[in-house]
Amino acid sequence: KPFDATELLARLRAMLRRAVGRSSPVIAHGDLVVDPASHTVLRAGEAVPLGGKEFALLMALLQARPQVLSKARLESSLYGFGEALESNAIEVHIHHLRRKLGESLIKTVRGVGYFVPQQDPPA
Template identity: 90%
Template sequence: MRALVVEDDPGIASGLQASLKQAGYAVDLCSTVDAAWHSLSVEPFDVLILDLGLPDGDGLDLLARLRRQAEPVAGRAALPRNDLPVLIMTARDGISDRIGGLDSGADDYIVKPFDANELLARLRAMLRRAVGRSSPVIAYGDLVVDPAAHTVLRCGEAVSLGGKEFALLMTLLQARPQVLSKSRLESSLYGFGEALESNAIEVHIHHLRRKLGETLIKTVRGVGYFVPNEVLAGSGSP
C-alpha cells in the first residue's frame, strides 16, 4: 500500500511517515498543494492523508479538484484517481469544519493532535470500504490475513512474512482478480527515492509462493501477476 502524506509541518510529517512505514506502507511526503497534485498525477497511490492549511493553498481546494476530475482520455496525460480514499488530518476541530471536509469528498476526518494507532485504524477501515470489504480480516482459501496485526495464518498456522512480502500479498489480494503489472506493484511497495533492485518483485513473488502455495499468485507472461477470485488447488494449502 502506498500513501501520500500532504503536511507542511516537518515534525508531524516525519513522525507520521515513520508510523506508516512501520505499518507496512510505502510513504511519500509533500508540503504544498502543487507538489501534491504533481505527485498524484505521476504516481498511483492507495490513500491520501491531507492537511488543510498548506503554504500555497487550502487542502480542500486540492480535494475538490481531485473529486471533480473526469476519466482520462486518449492523448491526454493521466489524471489522479478521483475515487482515491482521502483522510483529512487537520487542527480544524469545529463541527462545521468536519462537516465541510466530509461533504467536500473526504472519506474520513481526524483532528490534530491524534494517536497514530487511531489514524492507522481509520486508514484500514477506509481501505476496506474502498474494495467493498467489511470484515477486518481477509480470508482466502486456507489463508487468513489480518492487516491490523500484520499476521498471516495458513491452515491455522502462523506464517512469517517480511514487510514487503506482506504488503505485496495485501496488494494482490485486495486487487483480485485484476492483473497488476510489475511497475504497478513496484509503485505500491516503494516510495520516491527508495532503493529498488530490478528483480525485487520477482523475488518477493517467489518467497510468497514458497511460503503460501505455488498456485496462490498467477503470472500472465509479459503483463503481470494476479490472485484468482476462485481458490485454485494448492492455494493456501500445504
C-alpha cells in the same frame, strides 16, 4: 491543526474497508487467512511468517483479486519515491511468497503482471 500520521492512516484504511464493503479487516482466500491489523498470515491454520514487503505484496494482490497487477504498479505500492529498488525485487518477493504459501496462490501473466485468481464458490 497537528495530527498523528498513524491515526490518519488507520482512519484511511477503515474508510477503504468500508468503501469495499468489508467491515472486517480479515481477508480469507481458500485456506489462507490474512489479518492486516495483527500482521498475521495463516495457511491451513498454521502461522506463516512474512517480511514487511512480502506482507504488503500479498495484501496488494489479495485486495485486487482477480485483477492482474503490473510489476510497475506493485513497485509503486511497495516502495516509496526515491527508495532504492533492485530491478528484480518484485520477482524475488513473489518467489518467497510462492515458497511460503504454495505455488498455486499467485499466478503470472507473462509480460503483464501477477494476480491471485478468484476462489470458486463451494458447491
